[in-house]
Amino acid sequence: MNRVTRLLxxxxxxxxxxxxxxxxxxxxxxxxxxxxxxxxxxxxxVDEFEIATRExxxxxxxxxxxxxxxxxxxxxxxxxxxxxxxxxxxxxxPQYLTFLTERFTAYLAEGRSGGESVIALKGVGALFGxxxxxxLVDKLAPMVKGRLLVLFxxxxxGNNYRLLDGYDGWNYLAVPITADKDV
Numbered sequence: 001m002n003r004v005t006r007l008l009x010x011x012x013x014x015x016x017x018x019x020x021x022x023x024x025x026x027x028x029x030x031x032x033x034x035x036x037x038x039x040x041x042x043x044x045x046v047d048e049f050e051i052a053t054r055e056x057x058x059x060x061x062x063x064x065x066x067x068x069x070x071x072x073x074x075x076x077x078x079x080x081x082x083x084x085x086x087x088x089x090x091x092x093x094p095q096y097l098t099f100l101t102e103r104f105t106a107y108l109a110e111g112r113s114g115g116e117s118v119i120a121l122k123g124v125g126a127l128f129g130x131x132x133x134x135x136l137v138d139k140l141a142p143m144v145k146g147r148l149l150v151l152f153x154x155x156x157x158g159n160n161y162r163l164l165d166g167y168d169g170w171n172y173l174a175v176p177i178t179a180d181k182d183v
Contacts, residue, residue, distance in 0.1 A: 004041045006179035007034050012052035014177055015118070015147075025141040029148045029174035031161065036153040039125060046122060046151070058146065059117040063107055065100070066123030069130060072099045097131055101139050108143055117146035124163065125153045133163050137174070150174070 011032055032049075034042055050060040072095075073079055082089050112119060121140075124133050133150070141148050154163045156178060 002041075003035065003179040004038055004045055007032060007038075007042070007177065008045065008048050008052065010177045010179065011049060012056070014175070015053055015056045015058065019116075019147070021115070025144070026138075026174065028144060028146070029137055029141050029150065030177060031150045031152045031156065031174045032177045033152045033154060033156040033161070034179060036125070039153045042151060042153075043122070046120070049120065049149070049151075053118045057116070059112075059114055060120070061107075061112040061117060062120045062122055063104060064122045066126050068100060068103065068123075069096065069126060072096050093130060097135065097139065100131070100136060104140050105143065113143070113145050115145040117144075118149050119144050119146065120149040120151060122151050124150060128163055133161070 011030075014030070032042075046062065050062075053060040073082060073089075076082065076092070082092070108119070121137075124136075127133055127136065133152070137148070137150060152161065152163070154161060161174075
């Protein structure tokens with residue numbers, strides 16, 4: 001059985017467990033951690049995560065981050081200047097986080113914020129080098145009444161997570177689900 005299938009099975013077992021209502025936002029976050037080389041395989045099978053979620057009696061919604069940076073940057077007044085001198089973007093990146101937060105808020109306002117919902121973040125690898133996933137999760141998790149699922153291409157050791165196996169990791173208290181061990 002391949003790693004993605006094992007990850008799906010681990011997720012299905014976890015999501016079936018009844019949810020407690022009295023947990024803090026950070027404890028409502030689930031990281032499905034997988035090897036970065038499996039990114040395309042996970043994307044191809046994301047519908048199976050939805051099926052497992054719905055079979056467990058929960059609603060499923062997916063928020064895709066993949067193209068958000070390009071959408072945001074192209075909407076900037078001086079976008080062409082940033083394309084010519086990418087070093088100037090450093091001062092502008094906090095606005096990208098604001099853009100993501102506002103877009104996520106609008107997404108939830110469309111009726112996707114129930115206490116029995118799973119909101120999945122897909123495409124977090126697109127944030128690499130731009131925004132730390134921890135910073136984004138810290139902003140989004142309090143908005144989600146159900147569970148925030150982060151499809152995370154990287155490495156998890158204990159409570160330490162490294163996106164795309166980058167050196168800049170962080171400590172986080174989310175529930176980790178991997179292909180190699182049960183929760």
